[in-house]
Amino acid sequence: MKKIKCQSCNKLIDRWPNNRKYCDECKADAYKEKKSIYCKKYKIENRERINLYRREYYAENPEKHKEYCDKYKNKNPEAYSAKRRKNYENDPDKYRGYAIVYYNNNTEKCIANSRNWEKENPERKKELNRKSYWKNRQHALEYREKNKEKIAKRRKIWVKKNLIHVRTKVEERRAMKMNADGSYTAEEFIKLCNYYNWTCLYCGKKLDEITVTADHVTPLSKGGSNYIENIVPACLHCNVSKNNKSILSFMINGGFKPCAQAA
Numbered sequence: 073m074k075k076i077k078c079q080s081c082n083k084l085i086d087r088w089p090n091n092r093k094y095c096d097e098c099k100a101d102a103y104k105e106k107k108s109i110y111c112k113k114y115k116i117e118n119r120e121r122i123n124l125y126r127r128e129y130y131a132e133n134p135e136k137h138k139e140y141c142d143k144y145k146n147k148n149p150e151a152y153s154a155k156r157r158k159n160y161e162n163d164p165d166k167y168r169g170y171a172i173v174y175y176n177n178n179t180e181k182c183i184a185n186s187r188n189w190e191k192e193n194p195e196r197k198k199e200l201n202r203k204s205y206w207k208n209r210q211h212a213l214e215y216r217e218k219n220k221e222k223i224a225k226r227r228k229i230w231v232k233k234n235l236i237h238v239r240t241k242v243e244e245r246r247a248m249k250m251n252a253d254g255s256y257t258a259e260e261f262i263k264l265c266n267y268y269n270w271t272c273l274y275c276g277k278k279l280d281e282i283t284v285t286a287d288h289v290t291p292l293s294k295g296g297s298n299y300i301e302n303i304v305p306a307c308l309h310c311n312v313s314k315n316n317k318s319i320l321s322f323m324i325n326g327g328f329k330p331c332a333q334a335a
Contacts, residue, residue: 078098081097234258235281235282236281243286253297254299255298256298256303261303264305273304273310274307274322275309277310279305284307285311286306287314289304289319290318294316
């Protein structure tokens with residue numbers, strides 16, 4: 073019987089039966105490699121056909137596909153992130169289009185996720201905002217110049233909805249100018265108002281988000297801090313009347329008597 077060399081390891085083997093080219097030890101690996109080459113060639117030649125079949129399968133089995141993707145993502149988080157970044161870099165417009173479609177279909181979910189992320193990563197959010205601003209500064213300036221009225225209207229609406237937040241920032245700026253220590257957030261001030269049952273500490277008048285003001289127990293001009301511990305809710309009349317007096321001085325001058333607004 074005719075002997076031939078194995079095409080993988082050069083070992084002498086019988087050519088027959090089956091007109092073989094590899095020995096028994098190399099046969100599995102050789103055909104496996106051959107099969108992978110054939111599969112790659114087939115994928116390249118029939119890419120559109122395969123993609124169409126995949127899309128149809130995903131449409132018919134969305135839960136199964138999602139389960140498979142989640143499983144892969146959890147097993148290979150770094151590889152998954154790297155692949156997504158690479159795909160985005162290769163065709164950013166395509167992936168922006170996907171993002172827009174997803175956002176339009178899941179607007180509330182996207183907004184909620186974004187807000188949760190901002191609360192958990194405030195420093196990262198500030199950093200990204202700064203980068204985005206300087207990257208698109210010229211575009212932002214041009215947009216502001218063209219849409220002054222639109223921006224002003226939108227700002228007025230936002231200020232009406234977030235009065236406490238705006239006033240908090242104003243107080244923070246005033247404290248910085250006077251070199252006072254500390255700051256407080258709108259959420260902390262709302263908690264304080266809830267603690268005092270939304271009433272003025274001095275005259276007992278019922279307050280709301282529009283009428284409430286933050287009064288410094290020890291005035292900033294006399295070394296008081298801008299921490300929440302030095303803040304009490306007060307109506308505008310009492311806050312203005314107290315001015316830069318201490319609590320004791322204000323008490324002696326009848327500061328705790330109900331004002332005309334509270335009567």
